Amino acid sequence: MQVVSTKQKIIRMIVYVLLVLCAAVMLLPFLWMLSASLKLDKDVFTFPVQWIPKHPRWANYHDIWTEIPLLTFVKNTVKLTVIVTLLQLFTSSFAAYAFAKLQFKGRNTLFLGYIATIAMPWQVYMVPQFVMMSKMGLNNTHLAIILLQAFSAFGVFMMKQFYTSIPTELCEAARVDGMTEYGIYFRIMLPLSKPALSTLTIFTFVNTWNDFLGPYIYLTREELKTIQIGLRMFITQYSQEYGLIMAASVVTLIPVLIVFLSLQQYFVQGIATSGLKG
Amino acid sequence: MPEEKVRSSGCLFFMQKDFSMTAKKTEFKKNLVAYSFIAPNFIGFAIFTLVPMVFAFILAFLDWDGSPYNPMHFVGFKNFANLASDDQFLAAFKNTIVYTVETVPLTLIMALILAVLLNQKIKGRNFFRTVCFFPYVASMVAVAAVWNMLFNPGMGPVNEILRGFGVQNPPGWSADKDWAMTTIVQFSVWKYMGYYMILYLAGLQGINPELYEAANLDGCNGWQRFWNVTIPQLSATTFFVLVMLVIQCFKVYDVVYMITQAGPGTATLVMVYDIYNKAFVYSSFGSASAEAIVLFALVLIVTLIQFRGQRKTEA
Numbered sequence: 001m002q003v004v005s006t007k008q009k010i011i012r013m014i015v016y017v018l019l020v021l022c023a024a025v026m027l028l029p030f031l032w033m034l035s036a037s038l039k040l041d042k043d044v045f046t047f048p049v050q051w052i053p054k055h056p057r058w059a060n061y062h063d064i065w066t067e068i069p070l071l072t073f074v075k076n077t078v079k080l081t082v083i084v085t086l087l088q089l090f091t092s093s094f095a096a097y098a099f100a101k102l103q104f105k106g107r108n109t110l111f112l113g114y115i116a117t118i119a120m121p122w123q124v125y126m127v128p129q130f131v132m133m134s135k136m137g138l139n140n141t142h143l144a145i146i147l148l149q150a151f152s153a154f155g156v157f158m159m160k161q162f163y164t165s166i167p168t169e170l171c172e173a174a175r176v177d178g179m180t181e182y183g184i185y186f187r188i189m190l191p192l193s194k195p196a197l198s199t200l201t202i203f204t205f206v207n208t209w210n211d212f213l214g215p216y217i218y219l220t221r222e223e224l225k226t227i228q229i230g231l232r233m234f235i236t237q238y239s240q241e242y243g244l245i246m247a248a249s250v251v252t253l254i255p256v257l258i259v260f261l262s263l264q265q266y267f268v269q270g271i272a273t274s275g276l277k278g
Numbered sequence: 279m280p281e282e283k284v285r286s287s288g289c290l291f292f293m294q295k296d297f298s299m300t301a302k303k304t305e306f307k308k309n310l311v312a313y314s315f316i317a318p319n320f321i322g323f324a325i326f327t328l329v330p331m332v333f334a335f336i337l338a339f340l341d342w343d344g345s346p347y348n349p350m351h352f353v354g355f356k357n358f359a360n361l362a363s364d365d366q367f368l369a370a371f372k373n374t375i376v377y378t379v380e381t382v383p384l385t386l387i388m389a390l391i392l393a394v395l396l397n398q399k400i401k402g403r404n405f406f407r408t409v410c411f412f413p414y415v416a417s418m419v420a421v422a423a424v425w426n427m428l429f430n431p432g433m434g435p436v437n438e439i440l441r442g443f444g445v446q447n448p449p450g451w452s453a454d455k456d457w458a459m460t461t462i463v464q465f466s467v468w469k470y471m472g473y474y475m476i477l478y479l480a481g482l483q484g485i486n487p488e489l490y491e492a493a494n495l496d497g498c499n500g501w502q503r504f505w506n507v508t509i510p511q512l513s514a515t516t517f518f519v520l521v522m523l524v525i526q527c528f529k530v531y532d533v534v535y536m537i538t539q540a541g542p543g544t545a546t547l548v549m550v551y552d553i554y555n556k557a558f559v560y561s562s563f564g565s566a567s568a569e570a571i572v573l574f575a576l577v578l579i580v581t582l583i584q585f586r587g588q589r590k591t592e593a
Contacts, residue, residue: 026472045427110320127570128337181315185315228417232536242427248420
């Protein structure tokens with residue numbers, strides 16, 4: 001027994017050392033970003049790295065709002081992200097309920113159609129989609145981004161997997177009690193699907209917030225730009241203003257961090273139960 | 279009952295007919311309710327995804343500069359034939375394959391190792407999981423900016439450290455044509471492994487603990503348990519991770535745009551980057567779509583091969 005427990009202790013030690021190393025690799029770039037965001041441009045690259053600046057330059061966090069139209073970018077991104085996420089959650093879970101719990105004509109064919117499109121990357125049809133959107137007069141509008149992000153097959157697939165795991169007897173009992181399908185969806189299914197909805201929220205929020213190519217193709221007017229393309233434009237123009245770039249980067253990370261931390265308890269659980277692994 | 283049936287057969291027939299009509303009606307109503315659930319998503323999906331998908335296949339056979347004043351010409355397979363002698367396309371095709379071949383195994387192995395480590399009962403497990411997942415959710419433009427500074431060839435801390443260890447000529451990273459692809463692969467692995475780690479964690483949690491107990495009884499050590507229980511039990515997860523990773527690598531764009539802008543030269547030009555250039559810089563919508571179809575064919579072929587491989591290992 002003694003031998004086993006020392007051996008286990010050694011293994012545990014190795015696991016910890018490996019994990020701390022991994023965590024360091026994952027976290028150090030962010031810490032360096034935070035530290036650089038409080039420095040003068042000329043001090044950013046001093047070596048050895050001064051992790052805690054002697055004279056933190058908080059003014060960087062003030063200047064970014066005046067030197068870059070960061071507030072406009074943030075507002076645009078928040079607006080797009082919230083609308084897309086809400087539409088995505090609603091339309092996907094609504095459709096998924098029918099696929100999981102209702103019998104109707106053409107159900108399997110339709111669902112197969114959805115699944116088949118998941119394997120087709122957006123990049124394959126982004127050009128014809130742009131041609132079509134331009135014809136509809138949607139180039140340089142936020143509506144274009146909303147329409148191309150809000151109706152994903154992935155969301156329907158994910159929610160359907162989750163609803164299938166909920167016992168059908170629940171729905172049948174409610175039907176016997178005279179509840180309509182809409183009532184069952186709103187009063188029984190939705191409250192039960194918190195983990196799956198949280199997972200989908202994280203995915204959609206992160207994807208929309210971080211989307212680059214979509215806004216890059218559609219939004220060329222500055223007042224419409226999102227954080228990703230706006231900040232990128234700034235970085236290309238003022239590539240030497242390291243402190244400011246890092247401060248703006250920190251700001252763009254905060255909303256994602258908040259959403260992620262507040263929903264993460266559902267996350268692993270959500271992925272596991274919605275059976276993303278098929 | 280039988281006499282009754284005979285006696286009032288006419289009436290029963292009428293009733294049956296009536297009954298089947300209401301049944302039809304309720305079925306019709308049922309269908310309608312179901313369609314009303316699907317409609318909000320399906321209408322948007324059909325117009326903004328399905329229609330462009332079909333259009334992509336048509337556009338690949340047309341010669342068109344995207345201008346509404348110039349007509350489209352049907353040119354058959356000419357766009358595809360032209361790709362064969364298009365240096366940009368050939369470089370992009372090669373680089374996309376190289377990027378995928380390097381990124382997929384590295385990400386997969388790192389994700390699996392992290393998942394196995396983080397599936398142990400240890401203190402701070404949730405903290406480590408969150409930390410590993412964070413690069414995945416972090417804004418691409420922000421982390422790419424910090425990456426560019428960390429790996430700045432002249433003054434970046436990474437090269438300073440390398441010099442400190444006595445490396446005379448540290449790599450030029452994104453500015454060096456021999457290192458640019460490595461820089462992008464490194465960044466991708468760092469950014470995406472947390473996501474696949476979560477998928478593996480979900481897979482690990484689905485393994486029946488009794489299998490490990492049985493392996494223990496058979497006198498397996500940790501390493502043997504890993505190879506004989508964990509790996510085979512994870513085959514479905516690995517298959518899914520592999521498909522997702524390959525697709526993700528084939529469609530890479532932002533990483534390249536933000537770290538090397540496809541350079542130096544065409545050292546890191548990838549297919550989606552080239553598709554973007556062809557369509558939106560050179561207004562050559564037909565050849566852009568032809569390249570997009572080649573990309574799709576690649577994704578499809580690799581996915582089908584993986585499906586077949588999966589079937590074989592299961593059989």
